[in-house]
Amino acid sequence: MTQRLIVSRRALLAGAAGALAMPAIRPAFAQGAPIKVGVLHSLSGTMAISETALRDTVLMMVEDINSKGGLLGRKVEAVVVDPASNWPLFAEKARELLQVHKVDVTFGCWTSVSRKSVLPVYEELNGLLFYPVQYEGEEQSKNVFYTGAAPNQQAIPAVEYLMSDDGGKARRIALLGTDYVYPRTTNRILRAYLNSKGIADADILEEYTPFGHSDWQGIVSRVKRFAGEGKKTAIVSTINGDANVPFYRELGNQGIKAEDIPSVAFSVGEEELAGIDTKPLVGHLAAWNYFMSVDSPVNTEFKKMWASYIKNPKRVTNDPMEATYTGFKMWSQAVTKAGTTAVDAVRQAMYGQQVAAPSGYTEQMFENHHLSKPVMLGEIMENGQFNIVYKTPTAIPAENWSPYIPENANRRKG
Amino acid sequence: MLRVLLVLLVLAVPARAQDAFTTALAGLSGNFTAQAEAVERLGALGDPRALPILQALGEGRLLKRADGVLLLRQGEALREALSGGASTEAGEVLRINNRVRGALRGAFGRLQLLSPVEAERLAAADGLFRSRSAENVAMLEDALGREASARVRPVMELALAASRLAAGEDSAKRQGIILLGGSSSPEARAVLLEARAANAGLAAEIDQAVAAIDRRLQLKRAAETAFQGLSLGSILLLAALGLAVTFGVMGVINMAHGEMVMLGAYTTVVVQEALRGIPALAPLSLPLSVPAAFLVTAAVGVALERGLIRHLYGRPLETLLMTFGVGMILQQSVRLIFGAQNREVVSPAWMQGTLQLPGGIEVTQNRLWIIFFSLVVLGLTVAAIRFTRFGLEMRAVVQNRRIAATMGIRTGRVDAMTFAFGSGIAGIAGVAVSQIDNVSPNLGTGYIIDSFMVVVFGGVGSLAGTMIGALTLGIVNKMLEPWAGAVLAKIAVLVGIMLFIQRRPKGLFALKGRAAEQ
Numbered sequence: 001m002t003q004r005l006i007v008s009r010r011a012l013l014a015g016a017a018g019a020l021a022m023p024a025i026r027p028a029f030a031q032g033a034p035i036k037v038g039v040l041h042s043l044s045g046t047m048a049i050s051e052t053a054l055r056d057t058v059l060m061m062v063e064d065i066n067s068k069g070g071l072l073g074r075k076v077e078a079v080v081v082d083p084a085s086n087w088p089l090f091a092e093k094a095r096e097l098l099q100v101h102k103v104d105v106t107f108g109c110w111t112s113v114s115r116k117s118v119l120p121v122y123e124e125l126n127g128l129l130f131y132p133v134q135y136e137g138e139e140q141s142k143n144v145f146y147t148g149a150a151p152n153q154q155a156i157p158a159v160e161y162l163m164s165d166d167g168g169k170a171r172r173i174a175l176l177g178t179d180y181v182y183p184r185t186t187n188r189i190l191r192a193y194l195n196s197k198g199i200a201d202a203d204i205l206e207e208y209t210p211f212g213h214s215d216w217q218g219i220v221s222r223v224k225r226f227a228g229e230g231k232k233t234a235i236v237s238t239i240n241g242d243a244n245v246p247f248y249r250e251l252g253n254q255g256i257k258a259e260d261i262p263s264v265a266f267s268v269g270e271e272e273l274a275g276i277d278t279k280p281l282v283g284h285l286a287a288w289n290y291f292m293s294v295d296s297p298v299n300t301e302f303k304k305m306w307a308s309y310i311k312n313p314k315r316v317t318n319d320p321m322e323a324t325y326t327g328f329k330m331w332s333q334a335v336t337k338a339g340t341t342a343v344d345a346v347r348q349a350m351y352g353q354q355v356a357a358p359s360g361y362t363e364q365m366f367e368n369h370h371l372s373k374p375v376m377l378g379e380i381m382e383n384g385q386f387n388i389v390y391k392t393p394t395a396i397p398a399e400n401w402s403p404y405i406p407e408n409a410n411r412r413k414g
Numbered sequence: 415m416l417r418v419l420l421v422l423l424v425l426a427v428p429a430r431a432q433d434a435f436t437t438a439l440a441g442l443s444g445n446f447t448a449q450a451e452a453v454e455r456l457g458a459l460g461d462p463r464a465l466p467i468l469q470a471l472g473e474g475r476l477l478k479r480a481d482g483v484l485l486l487r488q489g490e491a492l493r494e495a496l497s498g499g500a501s502t503e504a505g506e507v508l509r510i511n512n513r514v515r516g517a518l519r520g521a522f523g524r525l526q527l528l529s530p531v532e533a534e535r536l537a538a539a540d541g542l543f544r545s546r547s548a549e550n551v552a553m554l555e556d557a558l559g560r561e562a563s564a565r566v567r568p569v570m571e572l573a574l575a576a577s578r579l580a581a582g583e584d585s586a587k588r589q590g591i592i593l594l595g596g597s598s599s600p601e602a603r604a605v606l607l608e609a610r611a612a613n614a615g616l617a618a619e620i621d622q623a624v625a626a627i628d629r630r631l632q633l634k635r636a637a638e639t640a641f642q643g644l645s646l647g648s649i650l651l652l653a654a655l656g657l658a659v660t661f662g663v664m665g666v667i668n669m670a671h672g673e674m675v676m677l678g679a680y681t682t683v684v685v686q687e688a689l690r691g692i693p694a695l696a697p698l699s700l701p702l703s704v705p706a707a708f709l710v711t712a713a714v715g716v717a718l719e720r721g722l723i724r725h726l727y728g729r730p731l732e733t734l735l736m737t738f739g740v741g742m743i744l745q746q747s748v749r750l751i752f753g754a755q756n757r758e759v760v761s762p763a764w765m766q767g768t769l770q771l772p773g774g775i776e777v778t779q780n781r782l783w784i785i786f787f788s789l790v791v792l793g794l795t796v797a798a799i800r801f802t803r804f805g806l807e808m809r810a811v812v813q814n815r816r817i818a819a820t821m822g823i824r825t826g827r828v829d830a831m832t833f834a835f836g837s838g839i840a841g842i843a844g845v846a847v848s849q850i851d852n853v854s855p856n857l858g859t860g861y862i863i864d865s866f867m868v869v870v871f872g873g874v875g876s877l878a879g880t881m882i883g884a885l886t887l888g889i890v891n892k893m894l895e896p897w898a899g900a901v902l903a904k905i906a907v908l909v910g911i912m913l914f915i916q917r918r919p920k921g922l923f924a925l926k927g928r929a930a931e932q
Contacts, residue, residue, distance in 0.1 A: 045856060048754040166446055166513055179901055209900045212860060214851040215649075217642040217781065218895045225635070228600035230607025242756050242852040249761075249850070253778040255768055259516040260544070277760055283512045379511055382474070389446070389511045 034077040035070070035341055037062055038097035040108025040118070040129075045085025046212045046241045050320070051110045053271050054132060055080060057321045058107045060309040061328040071335055079103055085241075087117045094118040098125045104341035105130065105331055107324060111240060112136060112182040119144065128343045130331060132323035134266060134288070136185035137400040138408055143343070145350060146370045147327035148320060149289050150398035151189050155236075157375040158264045158287035159190060161390055162234040163197065167377075168262055170234035172203040174223045176247075179208035183238035185405075186266070190236065192404035203231065213243045216250035224254065227261050235263035244268050245276050251284070258283025264377070269318035273384040281380045288319040289359055289373040291386040296360030303358075316384075317358075323371075326357045330365055361395040370398030435461050439496070442471060443478045443508060450517040457521025458549070465525045467495050472518050477505035484508075520545030523573075527557045535566045543573035546605065548581040572597055576605045587616060595623025598630035598774035630774070637775045639892055645781040647888025648788035649847065651881055653861040654868035655788075655795055656840030658880040662869055663812055664832055666723055667734045670741035671865055672858025674837045677714060678707035678844020679853045680748060683757045700762055700845070707841035714744075715837025719830045741858065749855040757853040765849060784846045791842055796877055798835070808832050871911050873921030883922055887911075 039058045041051035062078045070076055079101045083090040090109065097103045098121065105128045109115040112135050122129050122143040134149035161167040173194060177183025187206055194204060205226045207219055227233035239247055244265070251263065264285040270292050273281075292303065302325060306317050334349035335341055350365050357363045361374045372395040378386025401408045438459065441452025453471070456464040470476040470486045477485040477492070484495040485505050492501045510518075523541030526534045535557075542550050554574040561567050571593060578590035587609075594602045603624055610620045653675055660668045682703040689699040718740060726733045765780040799805040810818040811828045819825050844857075851857060872883025887907060894903035918924070 044749060044754055049756050049852075049854070052754050166511065168512055168516075207899065210904070212852075213900060214860065215646055215900075217645065217778070218639075218892055219900065221638060221642075222896065225600060225631075228604045228607075230604045230610065242854060245756060245852050246850060250778070253767060253780060254776070258512050259519060262512050274755070274758075276758065280766075283515055285512075387509045387511075389509075 032072075032074045034075040035072070035335075036101060036103040037076055037078050038094075038101065038103035038106035038108065039078055039080045040083060040090065040093055040097060040106050041110065042085040042114075043080075043082040046243075047085040047110055047114075049242045050240075050267075050271060053315070053318065053321055054107070054110070054324050056310060057306075057324045058328065060306065061325065063309065064305065065328075065332060071332055072339065072341075083114065087111075087113050090114040090117045091121050094121040094127070094129075095125070098122070098127045104128070104343075105346075107132065107327065109133070110320070111180065112185075113180045115139075115144075116181065126343050128331075128346060130324070130327040132320045132327055134319070136182045136189070137398075137402050138185060138405060140369055140400055142347065142369075144369060145327065145330075145365065146398070146400070147323040147330075149373055149375075150370055150400045151186060151402055152399040153289060153373045153375055153396055154266055154287050155186050155190055156193055157392070158266070158285070158377060159193065159236060161285075161287075161377050162236070162262065162264060166390065168234065169232050170262070171199065171231040172205075172226065172229065172233040173199065174205040174207070174226055174233065174235045175238070176207050176209075176219065176223070176235060177238035178213070178240040178243060179210055180240075182240070183208065186238050187236075189402045189404045196404070203229075209239070209243065211241060211243065214246045216247045220247075220250045220254050220256065223261065224256065233261050235261060237263055237265040238267065239265070240267045242272075244272055248276055248281050248284070252277075252280030258285075258379070269320070270316035270385060271318045271321075273380065274314070274316060276384075278380055278384045279382055282382055284380050285377055285389075286380070286386060287375065287377050289375060290319045290322040290357070291376060291378045291388055292317045293378070293385050293388060294358065294360055294376075296358065298356050299358035299360065301358075322358045326355050326363055326371070329355045359395075363395055364397075366397055368398065368400055370400050372397045435459055435463070436496070439464075439467065439484065440482075442467070442476070442484065443482070446511045446513055449508075449510060449514045453514060453517040453521050457517075457524045460524060462525065463496075464521070468518055468521055468525070470495075471508060471510060472515065472522075474507055474509070476508045478508055479503055479505035516544070520547070524550065524553065527553060528560070532563050532566060535561070535563070536569060539566060539569040539573045543569065543576050543601070543605075546573075546576040546580050548577060550577045551581055551586070568597075572599070572602060576602075579605065579609050584616065587613065588619060591616065591619050591623050595626045598627060598634060600631065603627045603631070634775050637771075638777070639896070640889065641775075641777050641781070643889030643892035644785055644885065645888070646892055647885035648781075648785040649850070650864055650868050650888055651884035652784075652788045652791060652843035652846050653840070654865040654872075654880050654884055655792060655877075656836045656838070656843060657865045657869050658872075658875075658877055659795070659836030659839065660833055661866070662875040662877075662880070663808065664829065664836070665730075666727075666833065667730055667737065668723075668836075669734055669738040669862065670718070670744060670858075671737075671837075671840055672860070672862035673741045673744040674711045674714065674840035674858070675844040675847055675861050676748065676853075676855065676858035677711050677744065678841030679759075679848040679851075679857055680752060680757070680844075681707040681710045681841065682759055682845045682848045683752075683853055686759060697762060700765075700849075703845045704842055707845045708838040711841025711844070712834040712838035715834040716830050718837070719833035723833065724826065724829060741862075745855045745858070752855070754855065759848045759853055761849055780849050784849065787846055791839065792877070792881055795839060799877070804828075804831060804835075808835075867908075867911060870915065871921055873923035876921075876923040879921055879923030886922075 039055050041055045042048050043052055043055060059078055062076050065071055065076050079097060081093040081097060083093045097106055107130045109118060109131050110133050115131055119141055123141060127143055129144045130147060131144055132147050134154045137150040162170040175187045175190060177187060191204055223235060262285060264287055266287055268286050269288060303317055330350065330353045333353050334346050338345040338349040351367050353365045354362050359374055363371045363373055365371055374392050374395050376388050376391040378388050381387050438452050438455040441448045453468060456468060475487040477487060479485055485492050485501050486495050492504060493499060494501055519541035523538040523545060526538040529535050542554060554570060554577055558570050558574060561570055575590040575593035578586040581587065594606055606620050606624050610617060657671050660666050685703040685706050686699040689695045722736055723733060726736060761780060765783055768776045768778050769782060770776060807823050807828045810823060811825050815825055868884045868887060869880055872879030891903050891907050894906050898906060
C-alpha cells in the first residue's frame, strides 16, 4: 500500500516536472531528415506478454532523446511494426523496416528463433540490430549488438548458485524448457557444465514443451518423482512466454515449495509475474543482470523515467527493458562519436562504449559485440518483486562462444 | 501441565541461557548463513519467546532499527521484539532466502509441536520430517504420546521414523526404516535413499523398504495419470461441448468458437474485478461468472447468427472464412479494450492446493472442480436438449426444417437460440479455462483445433460421442506423455485421429438414419 503511494507520488512529481519543463525546452531541430529507429517487437501472440514493454521502452528513450534536442541535431523518429510472435513474419517485417522505412537502427526480437529469422536480412542489407534479451550464445554477427546476457552471464552462475551452500546444494537438476533453439542450446551447455562438475546424466532430467503450453500436471508430477531419489533437486526453467503462468500455478497447486525444490528461471521477470498470484511462489528464483529492486541512483532515475512515461504505477521495469535502455544509450553515444548513423562507422564507434547502467554497474561493449554485465539472483517475494540474494562483485565480460560446446569452442578469441 | 512446565522452564533459565537467546537473536540480522544458524539455535533453545519473532521473520515483518534493535510489525504498529515497547522509528525489513526458510520450518517444528492448534502441529510435524535431526527423536516420541488427531499422527510417525534414521544406534534406525517402508510417500522414499549412502550396513533393509514403497507408488502413479487424463479430457469436453451444438447439431463451421471461450474467460476477469470492492460478494465471483459468461457469449452468439451466419447457411466455405474473420475481430477488440497483456484471475482458496485421497493419491483441487463442473455442464446440456420445449424445437428443426416450420415453429428464431446456446456453453468453458490457462486475447486459438478434433472424433451431432471422445483423447494423451514427451504425445494423438477418421469417417458414434444423411 505504502509502496504504491510512493510510486504514484513519484510519478506525479515527475509528471509535474515534465509539464513545467515542456514549454522551456522546445527543441529546435537542425535541418535534415529525422533519424529513424525501428522497433521490431511482438505486440500480439504468445510473446506479447514480454515484448510489449520493450516497445514502450524504446518509445520512451526516443521521447527522452528528442526532449534533449535529438541526435546530431536531428529529430529521432520511431517506426513500430508488429511481427505478431510469428517467426517468418519477423524476417518480412525486418526487410520492411530496412528497405521501405530505411531505418538507421533497429531494436528488436526476444526469442532466439525470431533473431535467427531476421539475422540473414540484417546481414544481407547491412542493417544494425540491438538485441536486448539473454540468450544461448553461439552467435556473433557484425550487424547485431547483443545487450542481453550470454550463458556465462546468466545460466551457469545460476546453476552454480543452486549447487552452493546458500542455494541449497542441489545435486539433481531438472531442465525444463520451451521447445526451441534457446532452451535446447542452453540446456546442452548446462548439461556439459553439470557433467564437468560431477553430476551424472542420470541426475539430469530434460523436458520440452511447446510455446503456450498450459497443461503442466504430468511434467510437474514427473519432477516430483524425479526429486524422490534422495538427492537435493532443483529446477532450471527456460520456459518462455505465457506458458510460465500455468507452470507456476501447477507448482503452487502441487505444493512444490522453494525450500524443497527451488526453481530458477531465465525468462521470468517482474513483467511476467504481473499476471500471477505470487504468494505460492515465494522463494523461487530468477537469474538476471538487473532487477527492479536494485538499489542504485541510475535505477532510481530509470524507474522515475518509466513511471512518468507510462503513467501507470502498476507497470514494472525488468531486465530486457534495462538492456534496451543501455543499448539505446550506447547507440546514441556511438552515433555522437561517429558523427553519422552510417552502420559501419557506428559499429566501429560502439566498441569500448561504456554506460552506467541501472544495474548499478558500468557496462562496456566489447569487440565480440557483447556487453559486460553483473549477474544477480533474486527470490520471488509476495509483492511480485525480487529479493536479490546474490550478485557478482563486478560486471563480467560475455563468453558468447561457450567452452562447453566443443565444435564452437575453437571460435573463441581472447 | 504445559503451563507448569513453561513456568518451571522460565524459572530454571539461568542468566547464561538468557544470553544464549539474545546472542542467537542478534544473528537474525546477519547474512543468510548467520541467519540460518541463528534460526536453528533459536529452535534448539526451545524458548517460546522466539516463536513470534521467527514468524515475523518468515512473513517479512521483522525489521532492524538503525541501532540494531529488532522490531516486529503488526499491522501498522511497530514494537520492539524483546521488550515489547512501541517504537516510533522504523527500520529495514530483514530479508531471508530459501536456506533460512528451510531452517525456519525446522524451528517452527520444534516450537509448535505441542501447539493446541491441529494445523500448526501438522505443519510442525512436517517441518521436523524435512529437517530430520536425531535431536528431535525424544521430542517427537513425547508428542506422539499425547497426539490424538488421526490427521497429525501419521505425519508425526513419519517424522519420528526419519529422525530415528538420523540417530546413532542401528536398532533405532531399523525401526525407522520399517516405519518409512510402510508409507507411500515419495518423500519417505527420498529419505531412505538419502540414508542409504551413509548406512552401508543397512542397505539390504533400505532396499527392501524402498521396493515396498515403489510397489505402492506404481499404483498411485497409475491413478494420478488417469486423473490427469480425465482432467485434460474434461477441459476438452467443456471446450468442445458448445461446438458439438453449433457444429454438430446445426452444421455451422464456427471458427470463432475459440473466441467465445476467450470472451467467457474475460467475463470472469471483469466480474472478479467488479466484485473485488464488495467483500461480501468477492468470494462468489467465480460462481457468479458462470451465468454472466453464458449471457455475454450467448448475446454475442445471437448477434453473430442473426447478423451474419444466417445469410450463409448452406455455404460452409464462406461460413468458415467469415467466422474466422469474426474471430480475429473479436481477438483484436479484446486486445484493444483489455490490452495485449495477460489478465490475472485469482483462484478462490477452495480451488487451490491438493487433496489427499486414500492411498496417498494426490489430486489438485482446481482440476477436480473442473472435472465435476464439466460433468454438470454436460448434464445440463443434455437435459436442455432432451427435456425442454426449446430442445424439442431444436431437434425438430434439425431433423426436418420444412415440416417443423409447417408445425408453427419459428425456425429462424430456433436457429438463433441454438447458436446462442452453443456459444453460451463455450462462454461457460471460458470460466473454467480461466482457472488453468492464461487469460489473453489469443486464448481461444489453443482450443479451436482441439474442439473440432473432439467433435469429429466423437461423431458429429452426438453429445455422448463428444464426451467419450474428449475423455479418450485426454487419457491417451496423458498416458503417452511420460515416455514420449508433451510435444510427441500431441503429435501421436493427432496421427491416431487421422488414421481413425480414415477408417471411420463418421467418428465413434455415427448418427444413423435420415437426419445424418443431410
